[in-house]
Amino acid sequence: MKKQCGLAYLTVIFLIVIYGVIMGGTVKNFQKAECSAITEENLKQNLGFHDKLFQLKSRTDLIIGEKMIQGVYITKERLLEKQFSETGGNAEKLNQFYEKYHIPVYLVLVPSATAIYESNLPANALNVNQEELIKSVYAGTGTGIRCIDAYAVLRSLKENYIYYRTDSHWTSYGAYHVYQSAIQKMGFTPVSYQKYVISHLSTEFRGNLYQKTLYDAVKPDVLDCYTNETGSKITEILAYDGEKVEKREELHDTEALKTENMYEFYLGKPCEKLIIRTDLDNDKKLLLYQDSYGDCMLPFLLQHYHEICVVNLEKMNCSEIHPEEYTQVMVLSSISTWQQVFS
Template structure:
């Protein structure tokens, strides 16, 4: 019997080594993915090694993220783990809480030490270099902050608003900061965040648009000025995929069509493509249906409207802005939209070449802290 046990454990060890080796080989031979469509985020690339990054711990941290993001059949393993967690009564998986009323809510992670200060410094440097421009900034709280009553017991919504306050208190100069939390919190019983996705809904974006009106010098439209149409009821978003939680009801997506439509031209500059619509309806047949707005994220989008006497606006943004931008088109003659994660041009030169009058920085709080690209604003003024 003892001899049999030795053979059994030895065979088990060999099988485990073979499996581990096979996984390593497959991972090495499989090209790294840049973007996760299911999670709607950029994946960690293989970090560059240097003695400095090794000593600071940055290389180790980024390499661990790389292994996690690029692991073979990642979505399958996430779903398997989530099913096991749910079976044991757990309410959190892969940084996503399963909350009340079918809400999936992304856990807020505080910024790393010094990161907040670096981003504020980059924004201030850009502000100092553009004294003639009107500048506005809105960091949108996520569902973790606004829908705290939907969180499972003992789960914390984090300190999103505390960090937002730090940014507002640090940003001196000409930048006007918008706090949209009160408007969202007052309407939280409505569907202002998707249940399966990390974005706000079109309704949430509309509420934020209304808050922008008076400070930015335009009269916002009322909801009665739009025909609101549900274009899908089968949207399973990024948090559904990231968490692996199943047995969740899908979301609906609504589009606000002006009752008095104007002319629109949308140019995807890098792709050299043009269209007369801000919506890509074919994407409603895809996994990430939120890309119905502007076909997802792009380095530079240029929108020309029928408002020939309006101002020229530059929006520096993440994907939260995609569902808000259509509301702004009646109030500006041209809107340039850049996503610094994909834009490698000189932002300062763009403002000069395009004779920009207003700049709006619009991110959700989580993306603002997670994404380092906002620091590249400082590169334009060096």
């Protein structure tokens, strides 16, 4: 290399490094905190033009022929999560639970959008058959455990807006229909769809799959809130997290709508255990083990119970629970959480 060229070379490299580090805010972080702020993860997050760089790489991959970004299949209409493990998760623990407490248990395993919209996947893509998975788990349940076939319900509503396009969760609409079939089995008459007033909270909702892939060519989602003016009212909400007990005023967290995790609107920040009481004057109490799929189904269930205790499946061993105080138990989980927790 000639000297001028060498100088130009060093200048270009120097500018890129300076721009990436200083403009990105690493230095700011460094001043604020201490030396330990310089970690690889921190640098990655704070690199200048982080999102643009990420898109540069992922779009190039897509052009070359890759069909997914960070484990999420990119299709024209929606982002579809790749389901990883083919096995794992059985009903053993649930059976043991029933033997111990003899309270009726209702199990709802919810497939992810990838199972329902399989035909949208790229040709020959690797995909786990979630229908089979759910069937095999259901087949392993003993007496006292009743299984609700969410797969069939959702499958039949395929043409409707039952899953978000950019988020891994189902919509309130999808949750409502599964609630309808579940609550009948649990001995109640479902509140009819007409009674609900639906308000659009946001038409620009970009969910967790978007956050993961930053792929913006898929249309953003609509986030809905269902309210039943004539139904039961919540009287008390207690949120347990570790040693802390916090009294919440509202079930929904409107603050979350201003953040990236808009889905947290439904149930607020995740915690270990929530106890919710309503003004319904019956002695029905539900113990609900759920993952985040349950967040938007809970408002529907609250129309039937005096008290619901919501336990976060992923943290269920942390908190103290007294199942004998409850009249019914429901386990509501997505396949992936189920596999993680009951492997």
